Amino acid sequence: MYWIKKLLHLSATGFLLLVLLWVSFNGVTWLASAEQLEERSEEETRSVVHWLPSDKYIAFNFSASRTRAVRLLSNAIFEGQQVFDEPVNYAIEYQLFDSQGVQLNKHTYHHASKLVLAAQEQQVKQIIEDRQALSVASGQSFYIDVSRYPNASQIKLKLIPEEDTLRGVVVRLHAQTSTDTDDSQQIWLKLPLDWRERMLNYHTLGGNALAPWELTNAVRYDWQKLAPQGIPNIDFVSDILYETLPYNVITYDFSAQQWDLDSFYSAPNLTATFRVKSTAPLYFTSTVPVSTLRLTWHDLSQQLAPIELSAVELEDNNYKIENIRPGLVTVQSSLPALTQWYQLAQPIAPLHSYYYVLTPDTPVDYAVSGGSDVVFDIRDLTPESSHAIVSLYDAQGQVFARHKISLESRLSQFDRLITPETLRQAVNESEKYYLRLPDEAVKLRISSKTSVAVKLQSRHRDFHYQNVVCEQLCENPLTDFVEIGAWFAQKATNEFIFTELQQILKVRLFEAPPLPVIKETDYASESLFDRHPISNTALIYSPANYFEPPSEPTQVHFRQLDDIHSINSDQDPSLKIPKVIALKPQAPTYIEFDATSSTTDDSIITSASQANHLFINQGEQRHFIKTRLYKINRGDTLSLDYRGKNRPLSIVIKPFIYPAAKNRQAPLIINTSLSGRFKIGITDEYTVATKRYALMPSQVPAFMLHPQSTNIVSYPPVTIKIGTDIQTLEKFAISAEDEMWISILEEHSAQPLTPLWWQNENT
Numbered sequence: 001m002y003w004i005k006k007l008l009h010l011s012a013t014g015f016l017l018l019v020l021l022w023v024s025f026n027g028v029t030w031l032a033s034a035e036q037l038e039e040r041s042e043e044e045t046r047s048v049v050h051w052l053p054s055d056k057y058i059a060f061n062f063s064a065s066r067t068r069a070v071r072l073l074s075n076a077i078f079e080g081q082q083v084f085d086e087p088v089n090y091a092i093e094y095q096l097f098d099s100q101g102v103q104l105n106k107h108t109y110h111h112a113s114k115l116v117l118a119a120q121e122q123q124v125k126q127i128i129e130d131r132q133a134l135s136v137a138s139g140q141s142f143y144i145d146v147s148r149y150p151n152a153s154q155i156k157l158k159l160i161p162e163e164d165t166l167r168g169v170v171v172r173l174h175a176q177t178s179t180d181t182d183d184s185q186q187i188w189l190k191l192p193l194d195w196r197e198r199m200l201n202y203h204t205l206g207g208n209a210l211a212p213w214e215l216t217n218a219v220r221y222d223w224q225k226l227a228p229q230g231i232p233n234i235d236f237v238s239d240i241l242y243e244t245l246p247y248n249v250i251t252y253d254f255s256a257q258q259w260d261l262d263s264f265y266s267a268p269n270l271t272a273t274f275r276v277k278s279t280a281p282l283y284f285t286s287t288v289p290v291s292t293l294r295l296t297w298h299d300l301s302q303q304l305a306p307i308e309l310s311a312v313e314l315e316d317n318n319y320k321i322e323n324i325r326p327g328l329v330t331v332q333s334s335l336p337a338l339t340q341w342y343q344l345a346q347p348i349a350p351l352h353s354y355y356y357v358l359t360p361d362t363p364v365d366y367a368v369s370g371g372s373d374v375v376f377d378i379r380d381l382t383p384e385s386s387h388a389i390v391s392l393y394d395a396q397g398q399v400f401a402r403h404k405i406s407l408e409s410r411l412s413q414f415d416r417l418i419t420p421e422t423l424r425q426a427v428n429e430s431e432k433y434y435l436r437l438p439d440e441a442v443k444l445r446i447s448s449k450t451s452v453a454v455k456l457q458s459r460h461r462d463f464h465y466q467n468v469v470c471e472q473l474c475e476n477p478l479t480d481f482v483e484i485g486a487w488f489a490q491k492a493t494n495e496f497i498f499t500e501l502q503q504i505l506k507v508r509l510f511e512a513p514p515l516p517v518i519k520e521t522d523y524a525s526e527s528l529f530d531r532h533p534i535s536n537t538a539l540i541y542s543p544a545n546y547f548e549p550p551s552e553p554t555q556v557h558f559r560q561l562d563d564i565h566s567i568n569s570d571q572d573p574s575l576k577i578p579k580v581i582a583l584k585p586q587a588p589t590y591i592e593f594d595a596t597s598s599t600t601d602d603s604i605i606t607s608a609s610q611a612n613h614l615f616i617n618q619g620e621q622r623h624f625i626k627t628r629l630y631k632i633n634r635g636d637t638l639s640l641d642y643r644g645k646n647r648p649l650s651i652v653i654k655p656f657i658y659p660a661a662k663n664r665q666a667p668l669i670i671n672t673s674l675s676g677r678f679k680i681g682i683t684d685e686y687t688v689a690t691k692r693y694a695l696m697p698s699q700v701p702a703f704m705l706h707p708q709s710t711n712i713v714s715y716p717p718v719t720i721k722i723g724t725d726i727q728t729l730e731k732f733a734i735s736a737e738d739e740m741w742i743s744i745l746e747e748h749s750a751q752p753l754t755p756l757w758w759q760n761e762n763t
Contacts, residue, residue, distance in 0.1 A: 049075070049170035050228055051237040052092065057156040058236050060226040062146075062175040064099065064153040069176040070144045071223065072157070075241065076113035076137040077167040087112035087496050088137070090169055091160035094144065098151040105149060108160065112496070113137040134167060136241060154229075170239060174223040187219040263338040264331055264350060265424040265508075266293075270416055272331040273510045274341060274348050277473040282321040282329075283342040284311070290319055293339070294332040297325065298513040300473065305546040306513070326472035328513055350508055352418070355379065355453035356492055357503040358388070363447035365493045366456055370439040375487055375686065376446070377455040379428045379507070380407040386450040390435065390682070393443035400440065403682045405433050407452065414510035427453075427507060434686040434725065436461065436678055453505045457487035465688045468667075469716045471698035478667060481694045516547035521649060525628070526744040531638065534631040536741075538656065538712060539581065539615060541701040543623040555579070557622035561614035578618045581705065582611035588707035613703065626705075629656060629741040637735040640744070642676075647729045648746040651720040655695060656741045657713040658704050664713045668695040669737040672720055676730040685723035693718055704741075712741075 052058065052074070062070065076088055089112050096105040146152045159169050179187060188196070228236040259265065264272035276282070276297075286293065295309040309329070311319035331339055341348040355377070356364045368374065380386055385408050392401040412429040419425060437444075446454050466484035468476045476483055498504050529535070539558060544551070558581065578595035584607070591607060595616060608614065615624055632638055640651075655668055674689045695715040702714040722729060734742075 045243050047172060047241045047243065049172055049239050049241045051239060052157055052159040052169045052171050053236075054159040054161055057095070057158045059154055059156045059229045060173050061154050061229055062224075062226055063177065064151055066177045067152075067175045068145075068147050068178065068221070070146055070155060070226075071141060071174045071176065072144070073139050073141045073172045073174075074111065075139050075170050076111075077170060078135040078137065078165065087493075088166050089113075089162040090166055091162060092142075092169070092171075093158045093160055095156045096144070096146065096149055096152045097154040097156065098149075099153045104152055109142050110162075111140040112493075113140055136170075170241060173226040175226055176221050177224055179219055179222050191219070259422045259424065260338060260340065261418070261422055262347060262349070263340045265336070265338055265416065266331045266333040267336045268334060269411075269413065269426060270424070271414055271510070272339070272350075273328055273414060273513065274331075274350070275326075275328055275473055275511070276324055276343065277326050277475055278343060279324060279326070280344045282324055283314075284319055284321075284339050285317050286319065286337060286339045287317070288333060288335045288337040292334045293337065294330075294334075295321070296330045296332070296513075298328040298330065299325075299546075300328055300514060302514055302516070302545045302547070303543055326474065328511060330513055351510075352506055352508045353377075353455060353489075355455045355505040355507060356495070356498050357381070357505050358446065358448045358452050358454055359503070360447075360449050362497060362501065362503060363445050364454055364456075364498070366444045366446075366490055367493050368437055368441055368444045368458065368490075369460075370437055370441045371461070372458050373434065373436050373461045373686070374444070374456055374458045374490075376405065376433045376435070377457065378405065378407060378431050378433070379453040380409045380431075381428065381451040381453055383409055385409050386448065386452065388446055388448040388452055388454070391445045391447070392438070392441045393445070394440045395442050397443075401438070403435065405431075405682060407431055414512050416508055416510075418506045418508055424508070432684070434683050436680065436725075453507070456490045456492075458490050459487050461689065464690055464692050466692045466694075468694045468696065469718065470696045471700065471716050474696065477696065478694055481667070481669075486688050516545070518548060521747050521749055523652065523745045523747055526640065526746055528630040528638070528744070532630040532632060532636075535628055536631075537705045538627055538629050538741075539624050539703045539705060540627050540654070540714070540743075541623055542625045553617075553622045555617050556626040558615040558617045558624040558626065559619055559622040560624065561616055564608045564611075564614060578616060580608070581613075581615040582608040583613040583615075583703055583710050584611045586610075589710045590703075590705050590707050592705070624701075627654075627743050629658075629704075629743050632734075632736060632740050632742055634737065634739045635735070637733050638742075640732045642729045642731065646748065647726070648722055648748055650722055650747040651732055652745040652747065653718045653720070653734060654743040654745070655715045655718075655736070656702060656704075657715070657738070658741050659709050659711060660713040661711065664697055666697075666738075668697075668715050668740060669693070670695065670718070670740075671735050672718070673733045674720070674722075674726070674729065674731070675733075676726050677728040679725050679727045683723075683725040685725050687721065687723040687726055691720070 050058065072092070072094070074092060076090060078088075089110065091108050091110045093106070093108045095103055097103055144155070155173070157171065161169075228238075230236055232238060264274070266272045290311050290313065293311075295311065297307045297309055299306075309321050309324075311321050313319050331337075358364055366374075376388075376390070378388060385406070387407055388405045390403040390405065391399050392403075394400050408431065410429045411426050415427055415430065416424045417427045444456075446456075464484060465486045466482065468474070468478060468481065468483055492498070558579075561580075564582075580593055580595045582591045582593075583589060584591070593608075595618065617626075642648075653670070653672070655670065657664065657668065670693050672691045672693075674687060678687075695718070697713050698716050700714045702712050703710040704712040720732070
C-alpha cells in the first residue's frame with residue numbers, strides 16, 4: 001500500500017510539472033511573437049496607463065484638502081508604424097465634482113499629436129496589445145488648478161475623437177499634493193536616486209552645491225498617481241506603456257558662455273525696461289560697475305519729467321534704489337551688462353513671446369472663426385524691406401481673398417531675440433496690422449518670399465475688454481473683477497513643422513517709454529443739458545504734460561492761494577473781473593466773489609479767512625479748471641449721436657462720485673461701447689468697440705462748487721481712441737453701475753469755430 005501511494009504522489013507531481021512547463025513555454029512563445037517597434041534597452045521605462053473611452057466617463061478620486069492641481073498626461077495610439085504628415089487631433093472632456101456629486105466645472109481640452117519614430121532620433125513609445133504593436137505619439141498634457149474649487153474631490157474624463165486614424169488615447173493622472181517641508185533634507189534623502197539625479201541634471205556642481213531653499217523647493221510638492229474607480233476591464237481598461245528615455249531634448253554646450261535668462265540684458269544699442277507698480281525699494285545685481293549704467297524713471301502719464309535714479313551699493317554688485325514711484329524704469333549701459341531686479345523680495349520677470357519664422361517654403365496656417373478679428377504681429381528678419389501675403393480660405397478650401405502687408409526693416413532699440421545658447425541679439429521692430437475676418441473664413445495662411453517672424457492673436461469682436469485702471473500703475477486689488485485682455489495668442493495648425501525645423505523665434509519684449517509729442521489738437525467739452533439736466537460746476541486739478549509749452553490761461557483756470565490777504569487787487573486786463581473761490585468746512589461750504597470790488601467788504605474777508613482752500617483766476621501756474629459735471633443715474637445709459645457730425649479723434653471721460661466721503665475706496669464700474677461702420681481689409685489701427693473698466697479712486701484734488709458740500713471723489717480719466725479703422729462713427733454710449741457725475745471731452749484736430757458757452761462759463 002505504501003508503494004502505491006508513493007507512485008500516485010510521484011505521478012501527480014510529474015503531471016503538474018508538465019502542465020507548468022507547457023504554460024510557460026506558450027507564454028514565452030506569445031511574448032516573443034509580438035511585433036516590436038524597437039529593441040528594448042536599459043533606459044526603458046514602463047508606466048501603467050488607462051484607455052480613455054469615448055462612450056462613457058472614467059472617474060478618478062483625489063483628496064479635496066491636500067490636492068492643489070491635477071496633471072493629465074495623454075498619448076495618442078496609432079495602428080502600427082504609421083507616419084503622418086499632419087498632426088492628429090483629439091479632445092479630452094473633463095468634469096469636476098465634489099463629494100456630494102455636484103458638478104463644479106466642465107471643460108474640453110483640444111490636443112494635436114503626431115507620431116515620431118526612433119529613426120528620427122526622437123522618443124520611442126509603444127503598447128503591445130493582443131500580440132500587435134501599437135505606436136504611441138508624443139505626450140500631451142494639461143493642468144487643472146483645483147485650488148479654485150476647494151470642495152473638488154473627483155474628476156471624470158471622456159475622449160472626444162476628431163479623426164478616424166486615431167486608435168485611441170491612454171492617460172495618466174497625478175495629483176499635486178503639499179508635503180511637510182520642516183525637514184527638507186530628510187525628505188530629499190528619502191527620494192529615489194533616479195529622481196534626485198533627474199532634479200540635479202541642471203546643476204553643474206552636483207547635489208552638494210544645493211542651497212537650502214533649493215532643497216525646500218524640490219520637495220515642497222509631490223505628485224501622487226491617481227487610480228480609476230470601478231472594476232478593471234469593466235469600468236476601465238489598463239495597459240502598460242513602454243518608453244525609451246531620454247527624450248529628444250535640445251542640449252547646450254555649457255562650457256560656452258551662458259547668460260542668465262532671468263536677467264535684463266542692456267548694451268549701447270539695446271535698452272531694457274520694466275514697469276514698477278509699488279513704492280517699495282528696488283534691489284538689483286549688475287555684472288558691470290553701476291557707473292556704466294543709466295537708470296531713468298518715466299511717468300507714463302507724462303505729467304512729471306523723467307528722473308535719473310541713483311543706486312546705493314549694499315555689497316559687491318548688489319544695489320538698492322529708494323524713493324521709487326510707480327512708472328517705467330529704463331536700464332541703459334555703455335557696456336554689455338546683465339542686471340537682475342527685485343522688489344518686495346520677488347524677482348521682476350521679463351516678458352517674452354514666440355514667433356514662427358516664415359520662409360518661402362514654410363508658410364504658417366491658422367484655423368480661424370469667421371466674424372472674428374485678428375492682429376498680425378510681424379517682424380522683418382531681412383535688412384531690406386519686404387512684404388507678407390495673407391490668404392483667406394473658405395470651408396471648401398478655396399482662396400477667396402488675399403491681402404498684402406508691406407514691412408519695413410527697422411532695428412528695435414528695446415526688443416531682442418534669445419538664441420538657443422541664451423545670447424541676446426538685435427531684432428527688427430514689431431509691426432502690427434489688423435483684419436476683421438469675413439463670416440466665410442475658416443482658414444488663414446501667411447506666406448512670404450523672404451524671412452519674416454509672425455505671431456497671430458485673435459478675438460471675437462463682440463467680447464468685452466475688461467481692465468482695472470488706477471491713477472498710477474497698480475496690481476489688480478479687486479477679487480471679484482477679473483481683467484480680460486483684448487487679444488489672445490493663437491497656435492498654428494502646422495506648428496509641428498516649425499518645431500521640427502527649429503523655426504520658432506523667442507523674442508524678449510520691452511516697453512518703450514512714451515515720447516514727448518506735442519499734439520496739435522484741441523479739446524472741447526460736450527453739452528449734455530438736453531439729456532441730463534442736473535449739473536453743477538466743479539474745480540478739478542488738471543495740469544498739462546511736463547513738455548508742453550505754457551498756454552494762455554482763461555478765466556476758468558484757477559490757482560491756489562495761501563491767504564486771503566495775498567490777493568492782488570490790481571485787475572488783470574485779460575480778465576473781465578478776477579474771481580476768488582473760497583471753500584469752507586461749514587455751510588455754506590462754497591462762496592465766490594470778485595477780487596477787485598469785494599475784498600474790501602469785511603464780511604467777505606471774515607468768511608473767506610475761515611476757508612480751507614482759496615483759488616483765484618489770476619497769475620501763473622493756474623492748474624485748476626472750473627468744469628461743468630453732469631449727473632448720470634445708476635443704470636442710465638448716456639448716448640452721443642455722431643451721425644452727420646465731425647468724428648473726434650478721441651473721447652475723454654472724467655468720472656466723479658458726489659456726494660461721497662473723502663476716504664471712499666470702492667471702485668467705479670463703467671461700460672463703454674462704440675457703434676458704426678468699420679473698414680474692410682488690412683488696417684494699422686484697431687478700435688475695441690465694447691469695454692468695461694473698474695476705476696479705482698485717485699488722489700487728484702477736486703471740489704464740487706456747491707454750498708452744501710464740496711467733497712467729491714475723482715477717478716482716473718478714460719480715453720476712448722477713435723481709430724482710423726472706423727469708417728463711419730454712429731454712436732458712443734456709456735453707463736455705470738453706480739450714480740456718477742461726468743465730464744466728456746472730445747479731441748479734435750482744430751478748435752471749434754463757434755464758442756461753447758458752457759465750456760467758458762464763470763457762474
